[in-house]
Amino acid sequence: MSQATNTLTPPVLSKDDLLEHWQGHRSLTRKVIAAFPENEFFNFSIGGMRTFSEITKELLGIAAPGIEEIVTGKTASFQRDFGTHTSKEDFLKLWDKDSEKISSLWTQIPEERFQERIKAFGQYEGTVISSIQYYMDNEIHHRAQGYVYLRALGIEPPHFYDR
Amino acid sequence: MSQATNTLTPPVLSKDDLLEHWQGHRSLTRKVIAAFPENEFFNFSIGGMRTFSEITKELLGIAAPGIEEIVTGKTASFQRDFGTHTSKEDFLKLWDKDSEKISSLWTQIPEERFQERIKAFGQYEGTVISSIQYYMDNEIHHRAQGYVYLRALGIEPPHFYDR
Numbered sequence: 001m002s003q004a005t006n007t008l009t010p011p012v013l014s015k016d017d018l019l020e021h022w023q024g025h026r027s028l029t030r031k032v033i034a035a036f037p038e039n040e041f042f043n044f045s046i047g048g049m050r051t052f053s054e055i056t057k058e059l060l061g062i063a064a065p066g067i068e069e070i071v072t073g074k075t076a077s078f079q080r081d082f083g084t085h086t087s088k089e090d091f092l093k094l095w096d097k098d099s100e101k102i103s104s105l106w107t108q109i110p111e112e113r114f115q116e117r118i119k120a121f122g123q124y125e126g127t128v129i130s131s132i133q134y135y136m137d138n139e140i141h142h143r144a145q146g147y148v149y150l151r152a153l154g155i156e157p158p159h160f161y162d163r
Numbered sequence: 164m165s166q167a168t169n170t171l172t173p174p175v176l177s178k179d180d181l182l183e184h185w186q187g188h189r190s191l192t193r194k195v196i197a198a199f200p201e202n203e204f205f206n207f208s209i210g211g212m213r214t215f216s217e218i219t220k221e222l223l224g225i226a227a228p229g230i231e232e233i234v235t236g237k238t239a240s241f242q243r244d245f246g247t248h249t250s251k252e253d254f255l256k257l258w259d260k261d262s263e264k265i266s267s268l269w270t271q272i273p274e275e276r277f278q279e280r281i282k283a284f285g286q287y288e289g290t291v292i293s294s295i296q297y298y299m300d301n302e303i304h305h306r307a308q309g310y311v312y313l314r315a316l317g318i319e320p321p322h323f324y325d326r
Contacts, residue, residue: 009274009275010278011174011175011176011278012176012292013174013175013181014175015175017292017293021293046315047315047316049311049314112172112173114174114175114176115173115174129176129180130184138323140300140304141304141306141323143307144307144310144311145307145310145311147304147307148210148212148307151209153210154210160301161297
């Protein structure tokens with residue numbers, strides 16, 4: 001690509017827009033957690049799949065730890081301790097704390113690092129951007145399970161475009 | 164941003180990588196369609212939601228038409244005619260045709276257009292990139308409904324990372 005083209009062309013996706021997009025999704029996922037009745041959040045499932053609290057644990061175990069790993073270079077672990085968190089409110093507080101942490105860490109990822117090759121969680125080879133895309137896609141995917149659970153419970157989930 | 168920085172910094176996400184990412188997701192969605200038994204593809208649902216064939220119609224109504232709208236500037240319509248397509252095989256053929264069409268149209272979107280403001284399907288305001296992100300996210304979201312349907316039917320869905 002010539003210098004002239006590069007200077008004039010805005011990025012396909014900017015770093016700021018990507019964070020805003022993700023935080024929009026995190027805001028929607030928060031609404032899905034909040035929409036569950038307390039008991040069903042911990043106990044309801046379909047087809048032998050995990051409850052939405054277990055799914056939320058997975059999402060909490062990936063997002064902020066994954067970004068922290070990118071920033072610090074220290075290998076992240078999926079083994080996050082949720083020992084004392086036994087209410088939906090506890091999960092929502094963790095969710096908010098992690099959303100703030102992600103935004104704060106984001107400023108510490110220089111643009112030129114997004115194409116850098118990394119081994120996410122010590123084992124998944126890719127780039128910084130492909131890892132972040134995976135974390136976001138995985139959140140959308142599992143959150144949609146929550147949509148089906150809510151519908152099956154007769155509860156109207158938040159609109160998909162409600163970020 | 165200075166010219167020097169812009170010349171040296173690789174993009175957060177390149178146009179080619181975005182297409183590859185989407186086609187990876189389309190390949191996975193194809194596997195989910197293929198995993199349904201013929202009858203359940205058209206008739207099974209949970210919680211009053213749509214069948215996976217109806218969901219597939221929505222996805223087919225958005226992706227290729229949405230990209231065609233971006234390329235041609237002619238307002239796209241969700242009203243795609245699926246009149247004679249009554250087998251899963253028909254849907255898979257349409258899916259493959261559209262995947263090829265998307266890749267072909269993609270070459271006609273210059274990088275500088277991704278930040279351009281558009282009104283997708285004549286009504287959704289955003290940019291080219293935010294519209295494409297929405298189409299992809301919406302596919303991931305609805306495909307996940309298909310995952311729950313398959314699990315509820317006792318069928319093992321393809322791995323999420325199997326693109």
